[in-house]
Amino acid sequence: MFFYDVIHKLLIFAGFDKLRNPFLLDLVLMRMFEPASKLRSVALIEEYFGIKYRRQQYYESAPKWLTLKTKAESIAVNFAKSHYEFDYSLVFYDVTTLYFETFKSDDLRKNGFSKDNKSQQPQILIGLMVTKEGLLVSYDIFTGNTFEGHTFIPMIEKLN
Template sequence: MDAVLINGTQLLLNQVYDSIGFNQISDEILRHLVITRVSQPRSKLATVDYLRSYYDEDVDLNHIYRYMDKLYNTQMELAQQISVEHTRRIFGGKIGLMFYDVTTLYFETSKTDSLREPGFSKDGKAAESQVVLGLLVSEGGYLLSYSIFNGSQYEGFTMIPMIDDFKQRFNIGEDFVVVADSGLMNKNNVALLQQAGYKYILGARIKTRAPPSSNGYSH
């Protein structure tokens, strides 16, 4: 190769990656995976070809798979801490609004294990094994945390444990407001939110709206 073309997208995303703080994680393979996921989302195999063709990065596919295990087992807590601190900096040190949602991710197989099980599928794949993904984001869509649940888990039972865990792990002392869709804001979860002292926004029809509680807001 006589020359390497400087890619403007790569330069920009490298700066964003560093400004967030992910350069605290020493493995450069994470940088490659994140930047490629943002600019050219594709499978891990196609990512290897893309990095080799456009960035002259010779990354082995098996190395990527091994690194994904390393990321999950030893670096995930640091990665989430970096993300949370970045979000708090953007919003002046406070989370403010905390949006929670849940979805299902299915596998093209009927085989099950301790995590992958059939359950209510948002993709209409009731016969396939799946996992349940819970996601916490801030205003503007900045990632706060995520968690994977057993595929047969009822989504209504995922919200409170995840919020409690997030608050404890990242020492969130300031008030924040929980926002979720009406399916997650069932009577049981609203009672648990009130019991824990969390503020929340509850969607309801105007004609049937009851007066808001001291820490709940109707909309």
């Protein structure tokens, strides 16, 4: 399919083949073509592009993708620097909370200050850094009981 060939070549041109994970790239590509859940996207890849992945393969692969986050961000930022004169002269940073419809905490989801007035429910903090144009530079997830002010320095250190 034309769309698949063009976008796949663009992902390779940008350097995402260095992630050495064709399944992940196909999921990204599919979600650009038709945004859907990840599991639905596995089925759509076969339906639209004739590439078959097992649903179980998603469950086995997804946890490993977290280790690729920093490398993927680096690839994207380096591509933007070299092709779009991307610079860090001004970035914006914000933190928000996401709560869960449960009262059970775990290692990541913890009770803390909630922007949604859900302080009795476990939550996580998400820190997001964007350029002045609104393009994503980086994000990270913090435990729900982390003070917002303690998220800024780790995010800045990632830029170096």
